[in-house]
Amino acid sequence: MSQTPQDSPATQRVAEFKQAHDRIMAEMARVIVGQQSVIEQILIGLLCRGHCLLEGMPGLAKTSIIRTLARLLDLKFQRIQFTPDLMPADIIGTEIIEQDPSGRRSFRFIKGPVFANVILADEINRTPPKTQAALLESMQELHVTAAGTTYPLDPPFLVLGTQNPIDQEGTYPLPEAQLDRFMLKILVEYPNKADEIRIAEAYMSDEKPTDRPLLTRDQIGDLQHIVRQVIVSRHVSSYAVSLARATRPSDPDAPDFIHRWVNWGASPRASQFMLAAGRARAILDGRLNVSCDDIRAMAPPVLRHRLGVSFTAESENINVETIIQKVIEAVPEPIPHRGEG
Secondary structure: OOOOOHHHHHHHHHHHHHHHHHHHHHHHHHHOOOOHHHHHHHHHHHHHOOOEEOOOOOOOOOOHHHHHHHHEEEEEEEEEOOOOOOOOOHHHHHEEEEEOOOOOOEEEEEEOOOOOOOEEOOOHHHHHHHHHHHHHHHHHHEEEEEEOOEOOOOOOOOEEEOOOOOOOOOOOOOHHHOOOOOOEEEEEEOHHHHEEEEEEEEOOOOOOOOOOOOHHHHHHHHHHHHHHHHOOOOHHHHHHHHHHHOOOOOOOOOOOHHHEEEEEEEOHHHHHHHHHHHHHHHHHHOOOOOOOHHHEEEEEEEOOOOOEHHHHHHHHOHHHHHHHHHHHHOOOOOOOOOOOO
16 A cells, blocks of 8 residues: 555654644743744754854843753753853863872863753854854864864754844954854844733743653654755745845846845855755644745845845945845746646
8 A cells, every 4th residue: 555645754753743843832932922933943943953143132031942942852951151251162171180099190071061952152242253163163063172082062953142233342243154154043022012011920920831841852853854855846946046146246137226235145055044944944834845935934034144235225224134025025936837846
């Protein structure tokens, strides 16, 4: 008897994850009011093995969101407060000299806080470039090297860096090449009035999420594998590439406003990340097919830290969010070829 797509193991696992995802969101809602979009985007980053940069004012529950999510997923959580005097060894670890009872001395490596599953790099732009580079190297290579010895990082490994968008005094902004290593830039915005009333009333509440993990590390690894196996139709991948190319002033087909408002556009990595995020978004929704709607939804967090806004745009009070929305409006959705889903 042949197996239908609805009965395939991947489809069954996606359906199971959809149920787990709904439970995760319900448990998060017991502690975090609002911010569903932020939570969804962090989950997308986790499923895609892509790191995220969170930007928002202090007091918007960034730390609480990440800590609670790590707890629900049974992942080891570490928070690193970045300061101007933080050294690379404070992140990756250092070697110490130990002496055994016989008097023999030897070196032993003490692992730093980067040896966890979920890392909150709080105010990552407040530490010097050398320390930033130490963390970013572990993000890219998924291992740490100390005194010639390589120490692998346990999967899953997700770095969530935070930045304050206002107070830039005494900061070391991440260079564009290092910003590009973050898959998504997630905006954490103020809650609406109704949510803020609930936040104020719940300030002294003892409400906590369940102590029982809703997903295991093995299940997360399985889902990360499934996301990579999701097939994307050619017209959807073409749409993602068209969006990325439309942000480049050097492209002759770019809209006129790009030539005026953008100094440099997104690299091919942006289209790769849009497709990967689209796959994860579909999985979160219980689907194994990616639509152009998924690409449109994930375009802003993928693109917003990959465009260089020109002085002309700043003088006209045009920000990157406006530019991205105009790109989405300007780029038509391709017509599927016959036989495409």
